[in-house]
Amino acid sequence: MSAGDGVTGQWGGVDVHFGEEGGRLTYGSYLRLAELLDQQRLESEPPAHDELLFITIHQVYELWFKQNLHELTASRDAMLAGELWLAEHLLRRVHTIERVLTQQVDILETMTPQDFGEFRHRLSPASGFQSVQFREIEFLSGAKDPSFVRRFRGLTDVEKDRLRRRLEEPTLWEAFLDVLRKGGFDTDSEDSIRGALRTVAGDRSHYAAIWELAEALLQHDELAAAWRARHVVMVERMIGTKPGTGGSSGANYLRSRLDLRYYPLLWDLRSNL
Numbered sequence: 001m002s003a004g005d006g007v008t009g010q011w012g013g014v015d016v017h018f019g020e021e022g023g024r025l026t027y028g029s030y031l032r033l034a035e036l037l038d039q040q041r042l043e044s045e046p047p048a049h050d051e052l053l054f055i056t057i058h059q060v061y062e063l064w065f066k067q068n069l070h071e072l073t074a075s076r077d078a079m080l081a082g083e084l085w086l087a088e089h090l091l092r093r094v095h096t097i098e099r100v101l102t103q104q105v106d107i108l109e110t111m112t113p114q115d116f117g118e119f120r121h122r123l124s125p126a127s128g129f130q131s132v133q134f135r136e137i138e139f140l141s142g143a144k145d146p147s148f149v150r151r152f153r154g155l156t157d158v159e160k161d162r163l164r165r166r167l168e169e170p171t172l173w174e175a176f177l178d179v180l181r182k183g184g185f186d187t188d189s190e191d192s193i194r195g196a197l198r199t200v201a202g203d204r205s206h207y208a209a210i211w212e213l214a215e216a217l218l219q220h221d222e223l224a225a226a227w228r229a230r231h232v233v234m235v236e237r238m239i240g241t242k243p244g245t246g247g248s249s250g251a252n253y254l255r256s257r258l259d260l261r262y263y264p265l266l267w268d269l270r271s272n273l
């Protein structure tokens with residue numbers, strides 16, 4: 001076989017030549033692996049062994065954040081278009097990715113505090129606090145907080161624009177209220193929304209699509225809370241009560257974020273069922 005030949009074999013008695021379609025696209029060129037695999041640049045000198053793991057984990061997070069923003073945006077738009085089955089289908093994919101994101105913490109915890117200490121001092125003032133996509137997910141999900149845009153240091157204009165756009169566009173919760181209105185419910189006040197949710201929960205056979213969508217939103221909220229809880233315990237294991245590289249009090253600040261819920265009315269509903 002000469003260089004450039006595809007793999008030759010038999011498939012159901014037919015000769016096949018994998019990798020020759022058009023002769024241009026390869027695994028590596030399609031996935032842009034040369035570029036992707038060249039993005040891990042260590043700050044430590046001499047290189048700390050565990051810094052590659054630290055960078056890789058964060059880059060994988062950001063790739064999944066990008067995917068989740070893609071799915072959550074489409075789910076929001078499906079709700080606004082009245083396609084409830086699609087909105088729910090996409091949210092279920094988001095749940096699966098969110099479970100992986102929480103499990104990934106296990107990999108990072110194979111790094112000891114001593115080994116983290118070899119390069120941690122080089123990271124300041126950078127921190128996960130500056131993850132634009134993480135904040136975009138929070139805003140899109142329903143927890144819009146313009147103060148984060150002000151508190152961000154070192155945002156590029158493109159990043160600022162992305163966050164401002166997320167602050168302006170409808171959230172998943174607003175899209176869900178639109179679903180309720182199209183289902184004939186009044187959503188003008190918090191009390192009327194509570195009433196609508198109780199009616200839906202009390203007659204699931206009639207409001208099956210809306211109920212399942214509400215459950216999928218609650219699951220998204222619960223999985224986000226599970227990540228925050230997992231992250232703060234890992235932080236205590238890694239740096240104890242030290243302040244964070246981002247300038248916060250560290251684990252104390254993160255504990256103050258544990259009660260955040262995207263959909264408090266869906267949680268309140270539980271007390272009244």
Ligand code: HEM
Pocket residue numbers: 057058061062108116126127128129130131134231234235238239243244245246247248249250251253254257
């Ligand atoms: C050794 C592992 C880690 C440690 C010790 C750590 C520590 C911290 C600390 C102390 C903060 C508070 C901000 C500050 O630095 O002052 C923070 C925030 C944050 N970290 Fe981490 N982190 C770790 C890994 C990760 C990973 C893998 C991610 C995934 C992207 C992540 C995402 C975030 C996010 C999004 C915030 C902001 C949370 C919020 O404002 O609610 N961190 N982290």
Ligand SMILES: N[C@@H](CC(=O)c1ccccc1NC=O)C(=O)O
Pocket residue numbers: 058120123126127128129239243244245246
């Ligand atoms: N904030 C962490 C450092 C850290 O974990 C970090 C540093 C730079 C980029 C992302 C990070 N991940 C999460 O905060 C610390 O205080 O140790």
